[in-house]
Amino acid sequence: DAGITQSPRYKITETGRQVTLMCHQTWSHSYMFWYRQDLGHGLRLIYYSAAADITDKGEVPDGYVVSRSKTENFPLTLESATRSQTSVYFCASSENPLSYEQYFGPGTRLTVT
Amino acid sequence: GENVEQHPSTLSVQEGDSAVIKCTYSDSASNYFPWYKQELGKGPQLIIDIRSNVGEKKDQRIAVTLNKTAKHFSLHITETQPEDSAVYFCAAPAWGGTGKLIFGQGTTLQVKP
Numbered sequence: 001d002a003g004i005t006q007s008p009r010y011k012i013t014e015t016g017r018q019v020t021l022m023c024h025q026t027w028s029h030s031y032m033f034w035y036r037q038d039l040g041h042g043l044r045l046i047y048y049s050a051a052a053d054i055t056d057k058g059e060v061p062d063g064y065v066v067s068r069s070k071t072e073n074f075p076l077t078l079e080s081a082t083r084s085q086t087s088v089y090f091c092a093s094s095e096n097p098l099s100y101e102q103y104f105g106p107g108t109r110l111t112v113t
Numbered sequence: 114g115e116n117v118e119q120h121p122s123t124l125s126v127q128e129g130d131s132a133v134i135k136c137t138y139s140d141s142a143s144n145y146f147p148w149y150k151q152e153l154g155k156g157p158q159l160i161i162d163i164r165s166n167v168g169e170k171k172d173q174r175i176a177v178t179l180n181k182t183a184k185h186f187s188l189h190i191t192e193t194q195p196e197d198s199a200v201y202f203c204a205a206p207a208w209g210g211t212g213k214l215i216f217g218q219g220t221t222l223q224v225k226p
Contacts, residue, residue: 031212042119042202043157043216050211058213090156097212100145104156 003027006091006105013081014113021076021108023091031094032074033102034058034066036087043090049074050097081112115140117205119217126193127225134220136203137185143205146186147214148177151200161188193224 004025013019023032034046045058047066055066063085065077078085088109092102116139126132138146144165149157163170163177163186170177174193179186190197201220207213 033213035216040122040218042218045207045213045215048211048213056211092156094212100147100206100212100214101159101162102214104149104158106154106156 004091004093004103004105006089006108008108009106010109012111012113015081015083017081019078019081019110021078021089021091021110023074023076023105025072025074025091025093025103025105027093027095027103028071029093029095029103030071031097032068033092033094034064034074034076035090035092036060036085037090037107038087046076046089078110081110083112086110086112115143115205115207115215117203117215117217119203119220121220122218123221123223125223125225128193128195130193132188132190132193132197132222132224134188134201134203134222135185136187136205136217137183138205139184140205140208141181141184142208145206146177146179147204148175148188149202149204149216151202151219153199157200157202190222193222195224195226198222198224 007022033048035043049055049068091105119136147162150160151157176189203217204214
């Protein structure tokens with residue numbers, strides 16, 4: 001089905017491990033975003049990408065790495081997971097910056113023990 | 114940069130009553146104000162938005178009002194139903210026209226039957 005998907009939906013990992021969260025969209029949207037959602041903080045932008053091979057930091061980028069070799073994929077990697085990175089992660093996409101409307105994936109709940 | 118404050122953090126109403134959620138923003142140049150609804154276990158979804166050239170927009174039971182002078186906008190839900198129970202987020206564009214949004218902290222709305 002068309003849309004935006006995330007995998008895995010749930011992940012438990014240990015402190016210090018590397019973990020990659022996947023995001024895939026079928027609309028060929030240029031813009032893609034990664035957010036984390038924590039109680040009391042709403043949605044905070046981690047990284048975003050304006051096109052393939054173009055990425056930039058958001059509000060809370062420390063400890064995360066992104067890449068975008070293809071328009072449809074935007075993986076987020078936690079290089080060395082910490083307990084403070086326990087959160088729900090959402091990927092989103094947008095057709096163009098002027099429309100601003102973002103389409104969100106279903107989220108990945110990550111627990112770092 | 115843009116800062117978005119959202120109140121209240123939780124709101125409980127009886128079915129059939131109205132609900133109002135308010136947001137303030139800091140950047141007077143902002144011109145687009147969306148509201149997202151997040152149902153349990155899902156990603157946020159755009160439900161209504163308003164651009165700065167209008168003061169109010171309605172879509173059935175939901176409406177958004179904008180006061181540019183005071184730099185605040187509100188979501189109004191009338192005749193609330195149990196399926197309106199969700200987390201609601203307001204947002205405003207981040208500086209720079211990059212398509213990024215700054216989200217409020219979220220409001221958990223509970224509609225009691």
